[in-house]
Amino acid sequence: MSEDKSKNQRHKLIEYANGPSLEEINGTVKVPHGKGFWKTLFAYSGPGALVAVGYMDPGNWSTSITGGQNFQYLLMSVILMSSLIAMLLQYMAAKLGIVSQMDLAQAIRARTGKALGIVLWILTELAIMATDIAEVIGAAIALYLLFHIPLVYAVFITVFDVLLLLLLTKVGFRKIEAIVVCLILVILFVFVYEVALSDPSWGAVFKGLIPTGETFASSPKVGGSNPLNGALGIIGATVMPHNLYLHSAISQTREVNHKDEEDVARTVRFATWDSNIQLSCAFIVNSLLLIMGVAVFKTGAVKDPSFFGLFQALSNSSMLSNGILIAVAKSGALSVLFAVALLASGQNSTITGTLTGQVIMEGFVHMKMPLWLRRLVTRLISVIPVLICVAMTSNESDIQQHEALNTLMNNSQVFLAFALPFSMLPLLLMTDSKVDMRGERFANALWVKILGWVSVIALTVLNMKGLPDSIAGFFGDNPTASQIALANNIAYVIIVGIIALIVWTIVDMRKTSHEILKRAED
16 A cells, blocks of 8 residues: 555656646746737746846856956957847747747657657756756855855755745746846846946947957966957856757747747747847846956956955955945945845746756656756755865865865856757757748748857857866866866867767758658658
8 A cells, every 4th residue: 555655656756748848837828919019028028037047147257257357348249249149049949939839858859869869868957957056156155145154054055945946836937937037137236236336438348349359369368268268158158058948948838829820920029029138138237247347346356256256356445446336345235235146146047947957857858847856856966066065175275165166166067068069959950940840931031040050050169169178177277288188188089979969969850850841741
């Protein structure tokens, strides 16, 4: 009897899933018909905010601020290019979900074999966990800075954000979207306020939006980094694979009559408006972060680019660049607001990371578990390397502890480079296809195809180019010649593996597409 009961409990926790994407919320949000543009846009607004969160998570902060500290406004153009590429990719992701009624994971799995599906699932899970490590570090540091909770305890407290998620799942998806928008506004307000006080050179800011030959140069080297490394860091932290999976799923939360082509087209149009508006906010936040690095602090003043160092710098009048900032800093307002924004960023990413994890698990391996359990498993795994890092540096100086956590956060992002091509390439192939997009109307236009392929190839090449340095980063700030050589060899092996997997993915998908087309013709 007890054995049967335990089996039933297991079935409730882990179930087979092969239905609509995020079935509990799929098509549940009503939208008006025949209303004005703004009222209709408001009804469709929300999914874009959840996606934009991924473009302003804690992983973006240090890369943008350090880029400003080291290279002034030179890398503003990289933030702009990354944001425009993100808008293009997210448009395609939303369109795929709305038109095909499948999220990206489901669509890839339907066009690839089981073995490849499992490999791609593992890769994407690693990318999500890498992102989660940044969230754990960001949230734990924010708790430490705001409430002086020891780091070890703060890390464990981040596990309990699963309770927040449980609460949110009870209030409805529309309210979750509203909460996320409010947290984004908190982050935006904090950085607008701090940058406004710093009175930056706006002429130099706008000049920095135009890329030059220096933007991706390998010299000069400042603080152990060159413009190319800084650009790669910003790109790697901005365009992330899990956002494409998430958007293709949550774009389906709006009610759509799929028998009416005009209704589908309207949904795609307003989903694109929503996405582009929210990603523009993310662009502003990331630009403000870089401007902070230039205008808030004295050039070269911040020796510790970690969240600890930035927090301390915002309360240290000797590091700040003008009198107004110094006066406000003495009250402690600048540093406290920074920590509040960091905490808000981590909580936002908690919500979206959990939803994405469920999307890829259901899509790739047809396995479903409650969101709270999914969150608990992912967070517990992500907490382990953070706890190890804290434990290993417990007897060292504060600055060494801070640097170790910062290095762990930056190095964990290397997994994003592995997973990114395997979300971008399938997305581009499927949205280019008239078969997958159910006709010519929703297939990518020629200009979208050209820009899409240029973006995908450029991002893939840049990620591969930056891989040796990323792996060398695991050996510390000053690796030896033998360690650099080892990092290069490991990177080359990984690059060969990535290329082989890309070829496998394309061949598998092309083969399945031909079979689908043949069946349609028959």
